Amino acid sequence: MNTFTDSTFDGFLLGIDGGGSGTRVILADARGVELARATGGPSGLALGVERAWQSIGDACKRAFDAASLAFDWRDCALGCGLAGVNNADWLAAFLGSAPPVRALGVESDAYTTVLGAHGGEPGVIVALGTGSIAASLDRAGACRIAGGYGFPSGDEASGAWLGLRAVVHLQRVLDGRLPADDWSRALLRHTGATDRDSLVVWLCASNQTAYATLAPCVFEFRDHPAAAQLLAQAGREIEMLVAALDPAGVMPVALCGGLAAPYEPLVPAALRERLRAPLADSAAGALELARRAGTHRKRTLE
Structure with missing residues (x-):
């Protein structure tokens, strides 16, 4: 998950973990080599799509600044693991408001969390922050979700x-x-x-x-x-x-x-007794989404 050897994408990869309390970003080169990390304000979709993109953009800019690189959305493939994407209207608004990125992959933060925590192998996670959600990944790569219905009726133990x-x-x-x-x-x-x-x-x-x-x-x-x-x-x-x-x-x-x-x-x-330390975080799982999004777009154009 930490390296990417496919040479079909030549831009930057951004893995974005967005929730109700903050945003975390990993910036990597086209091979998946990490260049910088940064944080920003909340980007859970329940707080508004405009606010989400603002927080994401600010955090991405900080990551590029930390790596002493010029920031241009057109050079970037984004993988976003966000709270609230299970609301179809919020997700559609988020996608419709996207800046001119090279490629964009968006999934629930639960999916990116389980992807990162178990390195793509079968396992269960319970993500506990401002909100909460549980997810599992089976051997076929299928993801199942429990909880995560949102505040105030759901998000137990958050x-x-x-x-x-x-x-x-x-x-x-x-x-x-x-x-x-x-x-x-x-x-x-x-x-x-x-x-x-x-x-x-x-x-x-x-x-x-x-x-x-x-x-x-x-x-x-x-x-x-x-x-x-x-x-x-x-x-x-x-x-x-x-x-x-x-x-x-x-x-x-x-x-x-x-x-x-x-x-x-x-x-x-x-x-x-069954608990294991996560191998990586949701931002790392989102970076894998970015890699997939960038690769898929390049192959579609060829």
């Missing part, structure tokens, strides 16, 4: 899912339904609220990214009874996602994303 439930504790404290404690005071600090009315203002203005900012506070107070109960529920949700894709329990499993490390000791023991 940062946004945790934050949405954590703030309920704060609401109860502000009403006097529960006594104030260190966790509620920490949640107040994170939201910037001081009372009921100011919390309502925060709630009305918040999206999935804002709720996800409360997730670290849940892990910080994991010994609090309500936080512990919430994290235990999240662990069971992760286990259910894996079981849906691998009911026989025979494939390796990788937890991926920003919340993978804090969740690892909290998932049920039977699943924890």
